Amino acid sequence: MTDRKAQLAANLARVEDRIAAACAAAGRPRDEVTLIVVTKTYPASDVRFLAELGVTQVAENRDQEAAQKAADCTEAGLTWHFVGQLQTNKARSVVRYADFVHSVDRSRLVSALSDAAVRTGREVGCLVQVALDAPSGSVGSRGGAAPEDVAELADAVAAADGLRIEGVMTVAPLTGRYAGEPRAAFDRMREIASALRETHPAATMVSAGMSSDLEHAVAAGATHVRVGTAVLGVRPGLR
Numbered sequence: 759m760t761d762r763k764a765q766l767a768a769n770l771a772r773v774e775d776r777i778a779a780a781c782a783a784a785g786r787p788r789d790e791v792t793l794i795v796v797t798k799t800y801p802a803s804d805v806r807f808l809a810e811l812g813v814t815q816v817a818e819n820r821d822q823e824a825a826q827k828a829a830d831c832t833e834a835g836l837t838w839h840f841v842g843q844l845q846t847n848k849a850r851s852v853v854r855y856a857d858f859v860h861s862v863d864r865s866r867l868v869s870a871l872s873d874a875a876v877r878t879g880r881e882v883g884c885l886v887q888v889a890l891d892a893p894s895g896s897v898g899s900r901g902g903a904a905p906e907d908v909a910e911l912a913d914a915v916a917a918a919d920g921l922r923i924e925g926v927m928t929v930a931p932l933t934g935r936y937a938g939e940p941r942a943a944f945d946r947m948r949e950i951a952s953a954l955r956e957t958h959p960a961a962t963m964v965s966a967g968m969s970s971d972l973e974h975a976v977a978a979g980a981t982h983v984r985v986g987t988a989v990l991g992v993r994p995g996l997r
C-alpha cells in the first residue's frame with residue numbers, strides 16, 4: 759500500500775469508529791447512516807484509493823472539478839453527490855455525473871436540473887438544501903432555502919420530469935441563532951425532514967453533519983454524513 763493509501767485507510771477507520779460510536783450512543787443501527795466522503799480539492803488518485811478501500815459514495819462542490827474527477831474515476835463505480843452552490847448554467851454538466859444533488863434551493867434551479875436531466879436521459883435524486891437561518895423567500899449565505907420554503911420546493915422537484923425528491927440537506931449555520939449550536943440546528947432539521955415525509959414519504963434522506971459535527975447530526979437522525987477533512991486532511995485554502 760502506498761503511504762497515501764495507508765493514511766486514507768487509517769483516517770477512514772477513525773471516521774468509521776466515530777460514526778459507529780455515534781449510532782450506538784443514539785440507539786441507532788449502524789446501517790442507518792451512510793458515509794459520503796467529500797473529495798473536493800483532492801486528486802482523482804485519492805478518489806480511486808478511497809474506492810479501493812470500500813468507499814462507495816463521494817461528493818464534490820464545484821462542477822468543473824467534479825466533472826473532471828468523475829470522468830477520471832469512471833472505473834471505480836462510485837455514486838457521486840453534488841453538494842455545492844449551483845448556478846443554473848451548470849445544470850447540464852452536473853446531471854451527467856451526479857446521482858444526487860444536495861443543494862437544490864430555488865425553483866429556477868429545479869427547472870434547470872429537470873430540463874438537463876430529461877435531455878441527458880438521466881434521473882437525478884434531489885435534496886432540498888435548508889438554510890436554517892434564512893428568512894422566507896431568500897437564499898442563505900452558503901446557499902439553501904428558508905425552512906418555510908422547503909415544502910414548495912420539494913413539491914416542485916416531485917412534479918419535475920427527470921428528478922426525484924429524496925430528502926433534505928443542511929450545513930450547521932455559523933451565524934444567527936444556531937451559531938455554535940449544531941445539535942439544536944440538527945434537531946430543527948429533523949423536524950423539517952419529518953414534516954417533508956408527511957407529503958413525500960419516499961424523501962427519507964437527511965444529509966447533515968461534517969467532520970466537526972457528525973456526532974450531533976447522527977444523534978439528530980441524519981441518514982447521510984458528508985465528511986471531507988477527517989478523511990482526506992485539511993484542505994489548503996479551506997473550502
Ligand SMILES: *Cc1c(COP(=O)(O)O)cnc(C)c1O
Pocket residue numbers: 796798819841842929967968969970984985986987988997
Ligand atoms: C466541504 C463540505 C463538507 C465537508 O466538510 P469537512 O468539514 O471537510 O468534513 C460537507 N458538506 C459540504 C456542503 C461541503 O461543502
